[in-house]
Amino acid sequence: MGERQQKNSAMTVPKFLLGDNTDHPEDIFIVHTEYPHFIINLLNDDVEWFDELRGDESEIAVEIAGLIEEASIFYDREMERYTEE
DSSP: OOOOOOOSSOOOOOSEEEEOOTTSTTOOEEEEOSSSOEEEETTTTEEEESSOOOSOHHHHHHHHHHHHHHHHHHHHHHHHHHHHO
């Protein structure tokens, strides 16, 4: 077969993704796909950052708190939708 053809439009990636891993069956991973990119484990609130955070520490702390809250809300919404099906 020939080379893979690329589409003209870029893939739309959601802001948050729910991650699952059979090596960690009890963990609940949420992936944040925008800057600052990170994965949070909602089971214990561990966060792995993929970007260097720059700027005023107090502003960063507020932004981080908001993003973690958004991740939790996303997870709750996804679980509600899952149980509705």
